[in-house]
Structure formats: C-alpha cells, structure tokens
Amino acid sequence: AEALEANVSGFAKKVWKIGADDPRKPAYGVKVGIALTLVSLFYYVRPLYNGISGNAVWAIMTVVLVFEYTVGGCMHKGLNRFAGTMSAAALALGMHWVASKSGEKLEPFVASGSVLLLAAAATFSRFIPTVKARFDYGVSIFVMTYSFVAVSGYRVEDLAALVLDRIATIAIGIVICLAVCVLICPVWAGQELHLLTARNMEKLASAVEACVEDCFADAAATEAAKRAKSEGYKSVLGSKASEDSQANLARWEPPHGRFGFRHPYDQYPKVGAAMRQCAYCVEALVGCAAHERAPCRVLADACTRVGARCARVLREASTCVATMTTSRRLGVAVADLDAAVHELQGDLRDLPSNLAEETAETSMTETMRLFTVALLLAEIAARVEGVVHAVGTLAT
Amino acid sequence: AEALEANVSGFAKKVWKIGADDPRKPAYGVKVGIALTLVSLFYYVRPLYNGISGNAVWAIMTVVLVFEYTVGGCMHKGLNRFAGTMSAAALALGMHWVASKSGEKLEPFVASGSVLLLAAAATFSRFIPTVKARFDYGVSIFVMTYSFVAVSGYRVEDLAALVLDRIATIAIGIVICLAVCVLICPVWAGQELHLLTARNMEKLASAVEACVEDCFADAAATEAAKRAKSEGYKSVLGSKASEDSQANLARWEPPHGRFGFRHPYDQYPKVGAAMRQCAYCVEALVGCAAHERAPCRVLADACTRVGARCARVLREASTCVATMTTSRRLGVAVADLDAAVHELQGDLRDLPSNLAEETAETSMTETMRLFTVALLLAEIAARVEGVVHAVGTLAT
Numbered sequence: 005a006e007a008l009e010a011n012v013s014g015f016a017k018k019v020w021k022i023g024a025d026d027p028r029k030p031a032y033g034v035k036v037g038i039a040l041t042l043v044s045l046f047y048y049v050r051p052l053y054n055g056i057s058g059n060a061v062w063a064i065m066t067v068v069l070v071f072e073y074t075v076g077g078c079m080h081k082g083l084n085r086f087a088g089t090m091s092a093a094a095l096a097l098g099m100h101w102v103a104s105k106s107g108e109k110l111e112p113f114v115a116s117g118s119v120l121l122l123a124a125a126a127t128f129s130r131f132i133p134t135v136k137a138r139f140d141y142g143v144s145i146f147v148m149t150y151s152f153v154a155v156s157g158y159r160v161e162d163l164a165a166l167v168l169d170r171i172a173t174i175a176i177g178i179v180i181c182l183a184v185c186v187l188i189c190p191v192w193a194g195q196e197l198h199l200l201t202a203r204n205m206e207k208l209a210s211a212v213e214a215c216v217e218d219c220f221a222d223a224a225a226t227e228a229a230k231r232a233k234s235e236g237y238k239s240v241l242g243s244k245a246s247e248d249s250q251a252n253l254a255r256w257e258p259p260h261g262r263f264g265f266r267h268p269y270d271q272y273p274k275v276g277a278a279m280r281q282c283a284y285c286v287e288a289l290v291g292c293a294a295h296e297r298a299p300c301r302v303l304a305d306a307c308t309r310v311g312a313r314c315a316r317v318l319r320e321a322s323t324c325v326a327t328m329t330t331s332r333r334l335g336v337a338v339a340d341l342d343a344a345v346h347e348l349q350g351d352l353r354d355l356p357s358n359l360a361e362e363t364a365e366t367s368m369t370e371t372m373r374l375f376t377v378a379l380l381l382a383e384i385a386a387r388v389e390g391v392v393h394a395v396g397t398l399a400t
Numbered sequence: 401a402e403a404l405e406a407n408v409s410g411f412a413k414k415v416w417k418i419g420a421d422d423p424r425k426p427a428y429g430v431k432v433g434i435a436l437t438l439v440s441l442f443y444y445v446r447p448l449y450n451g452i453s454g455n456a457v458w459a460i461m462t463v464v465l466v467f468e469y470t471v472g473g474c475m476h477k478g479l480n481r482f483a484g485t486m487s488a489a490a491l492a493l494g495m496h497w498v499a500s501k502s503g504e505k506l507e508p509f510v511a512s513g514s515v516l517l518l519a520a521a522a523t524f525s526r527f528i529p530t531v532k533a534r535f536d537y538g539v540s541i542f543v544m545t546y547s548f549v550a551v552s553g554y555r556v557e558d559l560a561a562l563v564l565d566r567i568a569t570i571a572i573g574i575v576i577c578l579a580v581c582v583l584i585c586p587v588w589a590g591q592e593l594h595l596l597t598a599r600n601m602e603k604l605a606s607a608v609e610a611c612v613e614d615c616f617a618d619a620a621a622t623e624a625a626k627r628a629k630s631e632g633y634k635s636v637l638g639s640k641a642s643e644d645s646q647a648n649l650a651r652w653e654p655p656h657g658r659f660g661f662r663h664p665y666d667q668y669p670k671v672g673a674a675m676r677q678c679a680y681c682v683e684a685l686v687g688c689a690a691h692e693r694a695p696c697r698v699l700a701d702a703c704t705r706v707g708a709r710c711a712r713v714l715r716e717a718s719t720c721v722a723t724m725t726t727s728r729r730l731g732v733a734v735a736d737l738d739a740a741v742h743e744l745q746g747d748l749r750d751l752p753s754n755l756a757e758e759t760a761e762t763s764m765t766e767t768m769r770l771f772t773v774a775l776l777l778a779e780i781a782a783r784v785e786g787v788v789h790a791v792g793t794l795a796t
Contacts, residue, residue: 019528029524033519033520033523034520036543037518037520040516040519041515044508044511044512047552047555048508048551053555061548064544064548064551069540120434123433124430128428132415148461148465151436151460152460155440155443155444155456156443244638245641284680285683288680288681288683288684288779291680291681292775375771375772376772376775380688380772383687383688386687387687
C-alpha cells in the first residue's frame with residue numbers, strides 16, 4: 005500500500021509539474037471545457053435547439069476534434085473540416101441527383117460504387133506528400149461526409165436540409181472553437197516556433213562551450229554539471245519533427261504581434277537544419293573526446309577560444325532571432341571566430357615542432373586526439389557560420 | 401496551356417510512381433472503400449437499418465476515423481475508440497442520474513459543470529507523455545462521448561437507448577474495420593518496423609563504405625554516383641519518428657508470421673538510436689573529408705580496410721535482423737573489424753616517422769585531415785559495435 009501511495013504521489017507531482025512549468029497547458033484544458041459549455045447552450049436554449057433541429061452533436065464533435073493547442077492548429081483543422089465538408093456535400097448532392105435518375109433498383113449500386121471509388125481515390129491521395137502535410141484531416145472529413153450524405157440519400161427525404169444542417173452545425177462549432185482559441189490566452193504556433201529556435205540556439209551555444217571545456221578539463225571534478233550542460237545539443241537533434249509541424253501550422257495563422265502577414269515561417273526549419281548539422285559535429289566531438297582524458301595543455305588555449313567564440317556567435321544569433329533584428333555585433337563575433345579559427349590552424353601547423361620539444365609528456369594518442377578535436381572544432385565553426393547564414397536569410 | 405499540361409502530367413507521373421513503388425498504398429485506398437461499402441449495407445438493407453434505428457452514421461464515422469494503414473494502427477485506434485466511448489458513456493449515465501435528482505432547474509448547470517470539469521481534466525491529461533503516446537485518441541473520444549451523452553440527457557427521453565445505439569454502431573464499425581484490415585492484404589506495423597531497421601542498416605553500411613572510399617578517391621570522377629550512395633545515412637538520421645510510432649503501434653498487433661506474442665518491438669528503436677549515433681559520426685566524417693581533397697595514399701589502405709569491415713559488420717548485422725537469427729559470421733566480422741582498427745591505430749603511431757621521410761609530398765593540413773579521418777573511423781567502428789550490441793539484445 006505504501007509503494008502504491010508513493011507511486012500515486014510521484015505521478016501526481018509529475019502531472020503538477022507539467023502544469024506548473026507551462027500554465028498554458030491547463031489553460032488549454034479549461035478552454036476546451038469552455039468551448040464545449042458554449043456549444044451545450046445549443047441544447048439548453050430552446051430556440052437555438054430548434055434552430056439546428058437537434059443536430060447539435062455535430063457541433064460538439066467539431067469542437068472536440070478541431071480544438072488544437074495552437075491557433076494555427078485550430079485554423080488548419082477548422083478550414084480543413086469546413087472545406088472537406090463543403091466539397092463532399094456538393095459532390096454527394098450531385099451524385100444523389102444522378103443516382104435518383106437511375107431508378108429505385110440501381111440507386112444503391114450507383115451510390116455505393118461512387119463511395120467505393122471516391123473513398124479509395126481520396127484515401128490514396130493522402131500518401132501524396134503535399135496532401136499529407138496540408139490536407140490530411142480535410143481528406144478524411146471529405147470521405148466521411150461524402151459517404152454519409154451519399155448513403156443517407158437512400159433513406160432521407162430531404163437530403164438538402166440534412167446537408168445544410170450538417171454544414172451549419174459544423175460552422176457553428178468551428179466559429180466557437182476559433183473564438184475561444186484566439187480570444188482566451190491564445191497560443192500561437194509561430195511564436196512557439198520562434199521561441200523554440202532561439203532556445204535551441206542558446207542550448208547549442210552552451211553545449212559547444214561545455215564540450216570544449218570538457219575536452220581540456222583537468223579532472224572529472226564538475227563532471228555532472230558539465231555533462232548536463234553539454235547534453236543541450238540533444239534537444240537540437242530531436243526537434244526536427246516539432247519544427248516542421250509548427251512551421252506548417254504557423255502558416256495558417258493571422259498576423260499577430262510582431263509576426264506579420266508574410267512572416268518567413270518556412271525559414272525556421274532551415275535554421276533548424278543548420279543547427280542540426282552543427283549538433284551532429286558536436287555529437288562526434290563528444291564521442292571522440294570522451295575516450296581518453298589525459299590532462300593536456302597544448303592547443304588548449306586556442307581550442308577553448310574557438311569554442312567560446314562559437315558559443316558567442318550562436319548566442320548573438322539567438323538574440324538576433326529572438327528580437328527579429330540584425331545586429332552589428334553578430335558580424336563582429338563572426339569575424340572574431342574567423343580570427344580564432346585561423347590562429348588555431350596556425351597553431352596546428354606549428355605543432356609538430358612544439359611537440360618535438362615536449363614529446364615525452366604527451367603521448368602520440370593524445371596528440372591524435374588533439375588534432376581531431378581541433379579539426380572538429382574548425383568544422384563546427386564552419387557550420388556555426390552556416391547557422392549565421394540561415395539566420396541572415398531569416399532576418400531579411 | 402502547355403506548361404499546365406506538363407505540370408499535370410508531371411504530377412500524374414509522381415502519383416503513379418507512389419502507387420507503383422508500393423502497391424499496398426492503393427490497396428489501402430481500396431480497402432477503405434470496401435469497408436465503407438460494407439457499412440453502407442446498414443442503410444440499404446431494411447432489417448439492418450431498423451436494427452440500429454438509423455444511427456448508421458456513427459458506423460461510417462468510425463470506419464473513416466479508425467481505419468489506419470497498418471493493422472497495429474487500426475487496433476490501437478479501434479481499442480482507444482471503444483474504451484473511450486464505453487467509459488465516457490458509463491460516467492455520463494451516472495452523472496445524468498445525479499443531475500436528474502437535482503431538479504429541472506439545476507440540471508443544465510450540473511451537466512454543463514461536469515462537462516467543463518471533465519473536458520478540462522481529460523484534455524490536460526493529453527500532455528502527460530504516457531497518455532499522449534498511447535491514449536491520445538481515446539481521450540478525445542472520451543471527451544466527445546461524455547459531452548454528447550451528458551448534454552443530450554436534457555432533451556432525450558431514453559438516454560440509455562441512445563447510448564446503447566451509439567456503442568453498438570461504433571462496435572460494428574470497429575469490427576468491420578478490423579476484419580477488412582486484417583483479412584485483405586494486411587500491412588503489419590511490426591513488419592514495417594523490421595524492414596525499415598534492416599534496410600536502414602544496409603544503407604548505413606553502404607554510406608560508411610562510400611564515404612571512406614570518397615576520402616581517398618583520386619578525383620571527382622564518379623562523384624555523383626558515390627554521393628548518391630553515401631547519402632544513405634541521411635535516411636537513418638531522419639527515421640526516428642517513424643521508428644517510434646511503428647514500435648508503439650506494433651505492440652497492439654496480434655502474433656503474425658515470424659512475429660510472436662512477445663516480440664521485443666521496443667528493442668528496435670534502441671537499435672535505431674545506435675544506428676543514429678553511428679550516422680552522426682559519418683555525417684561529421686563527410687563534413688571533415690569534403691573540404692580538402694588532395695590525393696593521398698598514406699593510411700589509405702588501413703582506413704579503407706576499416707571502412708570496408710565496418711560495412712561488412714553492418715551488413716551481417718542487417719542480415720541477422722532480417723532473418724531474426726544470430727549468425728557466427730557476425731562475430732567473425734566483428735573480430736576482423738577489431739583487428740583492422742588495431743592495425744590502423746598501429747599505423748597512426750608509426751605515422752610521424754613515415755611522414756618524416758615523405759614530408760615533402762604531403763602537406764601538414766593533409767596530415768591533419770588524415771588523422772581526423774582515421775580517428776573518426778575508429779569512433780565509427782566503436783559505434784558500429786554499439787549497433788551490433790543492440791542487435792544482439794534484439795536477438796535474445
């Protein structure tokens with residue numbers, strides 16, 4: 005019983021932490037509740053109930069299925085649902101007219117045949133990448149509405165009224181959704197994407213710095229603290245999916261705050277890709293550096309300098325992204341980085357003669373490790389400039 | 401008009417290629433069509449129509465929303481939908497009983513309040529990672545059904561009958577879905593995951609091989625061909641999301657073919673993670689090697705050997721995964737790889753003296769590049785053994 009209690013309280017703490025870390029998440033829950041309560045007015049208020057002739061269930065369904073966390077998600081699903089319903093309803097009404105001309109006996113076969121054909125074609129179209137990315141939900145709503153209307157035609161007298169009711173209730177649901185989503189503490193996909201990119205860049209900066217310091221650290225003294233810092237690049241490696249989906253949703257959002265009508269949302273995934281390129285190299289550096297760990301001062305200064313300047317460039321770039329400005333300091337930082345890399349390359353060229361003097365101290369393996377660290381750092385510096393380039397494209 | 405025609409025919413070719421490359425995709429479309437046609441029988445056959453008192457629309461909706469590409473996806477959504485509907489219906493009936501005791505006037509407020517509370521709590525629970533991964537769809541169905549039943553209670557006389565109808569139609573939809581999905585050329589998520597893993601390992605092997613050959617290639621002779629080969633590691637980098645989701649879905653599948661009841665599906669993402677570790681290093685190697693490209697024969701033999709043996713180990717491991725066996729040849733290949741790495745390390749140690757002789761030919765930068773390539777290769781070899789280890793855990 006005690007173990008169970010500990011389990012439950014641990015779980016409760018975890019859940020509480022999710023809510024406390026980002027109060028917008030519980031707020032989202034409340035928003036869904038409010039939207040559903042608003043929709044339920046269509047049951048409780050007699051004139052409203054009669055107005056949509058008891059079809060309020062479609063509005064409830066619409067709210068539950070369309071209400072996404074971000075405004076962009078909500079817009080995307082709402083428009084998809086509306087467009088899918090409209091086009092399917094129009095097509096189905098046309099088909100019904102044709103089927104009804106073909107006589108009582110043939111009607112089911114014509115209707116079923118058209119459902120089979122259209123459903124198969126529409127479902128297959130979901131494998132086309134552009135359809136998949138933008139209209140996946142719309143296509144499934146299309147299939148659903150078409151089947152429903154086409155097949156109902158056999159039993160229902162006034163098909164047009166049924167269709168209009170369905171469209172009206174769905175429209176009501178979408179309007180309520182969007183109103184609640186936009187008016188009560190809205191979460192914008194564009195802003196989330198923006199923050200994610202800036203935050204990941206900060207993390208990458210800390211990771212590069214920590215990782216280079218780690219290479220030349222004397223002992224495993226502050227091991228744990230540094231490891232935690234240098235793990236930051238992993239969240240860069242893992243955020244491709246969320247970047248892509250947020251960039252996709254942000255496109256549906258109306259202008260808001262500093263995000264204008266034609267904000268270049270599709271540039272963010274490119275910045276993300278440049279950061280991942282950089283993170284791959286950091287990952288390799290961590291791997292190569294972790295094996296042997298003899299204290300070594302040769303090249304340490306030059307390497308640490310390159311690492312620190314990479315971090316500075318990334319931090320400046322992150323500020324540029326966050327404030328949506330181009331700053332002259334970024335250019336200066338890049339120039340400094342270039343200088344540091346040149347210096348490192350110079351040091352590397354002189355290394356053999358230096359090593360000859362103190363070859364007793366540093367083993368050959370250690371030297372090789374140094375070369376690799378230095379070259380990977382140079383590669384990281386080159387890729388950091390790739391990130392800066394991508395940020396530059398974003399700013400213009 | 402001509403440009404339009406070219407566009408359309410280009411698009412048609414692309415769509416045709418999607419279908420021709422994997423005939424199961426159009427087959428999926430046809431399967432959805434068949435399931436919908438089966439469901440439409442509930443409209444056309446009078447006894448069936450009366451049996452579910454005209455609520456066949458729920459069955460259509462269930463088929464469209466539950467019918468996923470893989471059997472695992474279908475099972476997952478079907479079970480989620482069923483469990484969500486059942487639990488919400490039970491709760492809502494209980495709440496309705498309580499609300500009806502509270503008098504005509506208070507009833508709407510009790511019902512709405514419970515909808516608001518439960519919807520908020522359930523929606524928030526979707527942010528908990530385990531709920532998100534396994535019950536996301538179930539939770540949204542829960543919210544939908546609960547709101548619908550709780551709110552309908554105010555207008556509908558016989559709420560229990562409504563609930564039973566809804567459950568029955570949803571069950572019919574799920575059964576039809578599963579039957580069509582399993583009986584007509586089924587696509588198993590487990591098998592997809594299995595093939596994806598084996599195929600990615602093959603690609604990684606080719607990439608390692610091509611990339612090492614690239615490092616020591618004389619000229620940009622067969623550039624394009626090799627580049628295409630060495631791009632393979634990118635699909636390893638990009639398949640985390642699909643591995644995770646397929647492993648998640650495969651768990652819901654019944655035993656089939658060579659995939660037993662307790663097939664270790666959760667090992668596949670681990671193998672994938674090990675492969676990605678390896679691919680990060682390959683990506684760094686490609687980056688480092690691409691810069692300068694002076695032909696150089698020092699270390700070329702040793703490096704090429706390590707690369708070739710890495711590829712052999714990966715291919716053996718891929719065969720082991722594909723055939724679900726452990727082979728003695730894998731052990732032999734790993735031993736060979738170890739030997740090659742030792743040899744490379746020996747060559748590296750002797751390098752300074754060798755270089756002294758021919759220092760005129762090879763520049764210092766070239767030497768550093770060599771060191772880095774060699775050390776990265778050693779790191780890749782170590783990570784390849786990590787992959788082998790993960791495959792070993794999968795096999796037992």
